[in-house]
Amino acid sequence: MSGVKSLDPAVLALLEPKVQVIPGEKGAIYLVGPIRLPVDLDGETVEFKWYCWLNCEEVTDHFERIVGKLSSVNLAEYQQSSVLVYGDFENAEHAWIRLHSICHTGDIFGSKRCDCGFQLKQSMKKIAGHGTGALFYLANQEGRGIGLFSKALAYILQENGYDTVDANLSLGFADDSRNYGDAIRVLRTLRSKPVTIITNNPKKLEALQRSGMAVEGRVPLWGDVSEYNASYLQTKMTRSGHMEQDGCCNND
Numbered sequence: 001m002s003g004v005k006s007l008d009p010a011v012l013a014l015l016e017p018k019v020q021v022i023p024g025e026k027g028a029i030y031l032v033g034p035i036r037l038p039v040d041l042d043g044e045t046v047e048f049k050w051y052c053w054l055n056c057e058e059v060t061d062h063f064e065r066i067v068g069k070l071s072s073v074n075l076a077e078y079q080q081s082s083v084l085v086y087g088d089f090e091n092a093e094h095a096w097i098r099l100h101s102i103c104h105t106g107d108i109f110g111s112k113r114c115d116c117g118f119q120l121k122q123s124m125k126k127i128a129g130h131g132t133g134a135l136f137y138l139a140n141q142e143g144r145g146i147g148l149f150s151k152a153l154a155y156i157l158q159e160n161g162y163d164t165v166d167a168n169l170s171l172g173f174a175d176d177s178r179n180y181g182d183a184i185r186v187l188r189t190l191r192s193k194p195v196t197i198i199t200n201n202p203k204k205l206e207a208l209q210r211s212g213m214a215v216e217g218r219v220p221l222w223g224d225v226s227e228y229n230a231s232y233l234q235t236k237m238t239r240s241g242h243m244e245q246d247g248c249c250n251n252d
């Protein structure tokens with residue numbers, strides 16, 4: 001077929017054992033990994049195993065076809081999700097997980113308008129400290145699923161008196177359009193034993209339970225409240241049903 005380049009068999013032989021095909025909602029999820037990823041956590045080097053996944057309408061065990069198309073589809077224009085795994089995630093009796101929605105402003109820039117950056121680092125530390133777990137970094141969930149540009153618009157509304165929920169609604173979005181289906185499919189590929197989820201968000205807990213995944217507990221995660229995000233955090237509690245003082249533009 002056009003657009004598919006053939007691969008050097010030596011390259012394919014290195015990649016193929018690292019790829020799993022998971023049935024998706026539409027098409028397939030191609031999960032690649034594990035890849036060694038030493039990470040700096042407050043000056044200490046902690047070694048995670050990293051996996052990344054790609055949704056594709058084409059379902060094939062001939063992974064070469066998928067790789068052959070990559071160079072022509074401009075993947076960098078889109079975001080892909082990934083997961084950082086710590087310890088023996090498949091077999092350990094108790095494992096902690098977090099479903100972390102991407103937050104460009106909080107995770108990368110360290111924005112104080114939300115607490116995502118804090119939650120991201122804290123959950124990595126909690127998972128490593130617990131000994132086994134996985135942090136799912138969900139790339140299509142910016143601004144509770146509205147995208148980065150729309151989040152910028154929503155911030156302008158918030159600077160003019162709208163709360164985070166009304167801002168999203170005023171732009172024509174649902175308050176929360178996130179879907180955890182793909183992350184949970186990947187989770188169930190990596191582990192079948194029960195998990196404890198790090199969250200304050202009842203929707204994440206419910207999504208996990210509805211999927212049939214055994215959930216043995218929940219670990220709340222809050223902190224980093226400041227004058228810049230106090231009203232957003234309050235909104236998440238009063239309007240979005242969050243279980244404790246936490247939450248933000250995006251995560252919880």
Ligand SMILES: [Zn+2]
Nearest residue numbers: 103106114116
């Ligand atoms: Zn955020």
